[in-house]
Amino acid sequence: MTSHHRFVPLLLPAVIIFLSLFFLPLVGLLIESFRVFTPGSIGSSAGAAFTLSNYTELLTPAFAEFLLETMRVSLFASIIGLVFAFPLAYWIARRFSPGLRAIVVSAFVTLMFLSILVRTYALELTFGAAGPLRPILLSLGIFPNGHGYIEILVGAGLLHYIVPMATLTLLGAIQNVDPRLFDAAQVLGAPGWKAHLSITVPLCMRGLLAAFLFAFTFSISAFVIPMILGKGRVLFISNLIYNRFSEIADYPSGAAISIVLFVFALSIVYVLSRQVHRRWAQ
């Protein structure tokens, strides 16, 4: 408490950077979201009047559709990701030899680190409308340019990141579960699947919630994946923000959508991490 205070000035650079490049811009964003926009201009003019119309125009069914599509695809991708990641993590933790486990874990870390752009391009090249799967898809009666298929493709893009991320998150959770509990349940007559449902899954609940939190928040703020795989047919909220900026230069409306996404993402983080902490505290 005494002489150590001389290190406090070392905090200054970070404080200045955060104030000037993060907090002030966010405050500016909030103010801009209440400004009147004159079509044809770039952004709001200096000293433009304040209005709520940038928010009220978001109460239309058209915007709700974008919001719902973002939510729906994100939710499906997160849940399917966990459904695959959980048994995968269980196998890696319990069935694989230590050598194989090390190799698979490194492979998954590499997959997670893989550039989002490379991942998205690779998925488009493989599963997209011009990819090698085209004849198979067409013979199955699936049109690779249909809205349904494009939506699945966007979900697949999210899944390609979610699966390795969730597997690595769950690996630690599963390793912390005492395997003797599962053995005991089986000795006492529970079939394997029931023992997993009543022992392994509940004991990994915290890991599952954390993995879901990462997956869902990653998905709802995704930008590149829906931009490339969605081909303008499937738009996430992030893409909408970018379009308001790049196509019509309507900054106030883009700012209002940004504030909505911001509040939305933060509330999800808040609610879910509170759940995680509460369960952890038990």
Added chain:
Amino acid sequence: MGPMINRSLDKGFHLIGILMMGLIFCFLIAPIAVTTIMAFDARSYLGPLPPPSFSFRWFQRFFSDDYFLKGLGTSVELACTSVVVTLCVGIATAFAVERTEFIGKEALISLFLSPLIVPPVVTGFALLLFLSQYGVINGFARLLCGHIIITLPYTIRATLAGLAGIDRTLIEAALSLGASEREAFWDVTLPLARTGIISGAIFAFAVSMDDVSVSIMLTDARTYTLPIALISSMRANFDLSIAAASVMLMVLTLVLIVILEKSVGLNRAIGEGVFRQQELQ
């Protein structure tokens, strides 16, 4: 009767499990394999797999395209500058946090990490409004501002983790043996915090090289990064030099992972940040 039913059900689940595992491995690996094969395709058009012959033509094409090369140059310059800046700021911050007790320290740390939970498009858009309002029009300066704010949380978190792992008595021993604070910092603290600093630098570099959502808001016609160049030519035509660039970016990822494994150890690096790495990209 009962146990037999149970066991056959278990066998069924086991089989489903193996099938799921196979499916998901194929799904994860197939796009990477397809992209790598296509990048070496000798044909001049996008034809069906497998290509009849292989060549380096798409790599040559990438390196003879000024548009890509300029983007690559900006990206590397931007990533290196961001790493240097955020590493210095990160080390200073972590050191001050580690050595000082004050009220609201935890809150300050979470504030420093908060850009991780804000959707990057929102950060980019806010920065775009702010910088144009204050007349910052230099493309590189704008991009650098964006890249600093998205990479700083990684270096702060990693160096904090690195410094927290240090046995405080070692520094006190150096001080009591006559070293000045400065010497203790350079000769004891920094080398011991090495792993955190390295993983922070690698995360920051990777995040900066990969960013699209923030850069796309701040770029201009003359200053753009490689990912932005790739995206705009992706929308224009499906040119396989993008596949060649993807293969090179995959190799870069592998190199970064190998450096991380050799210098820090993957398990430790995961603990220091990979998990929450894209906490919220």
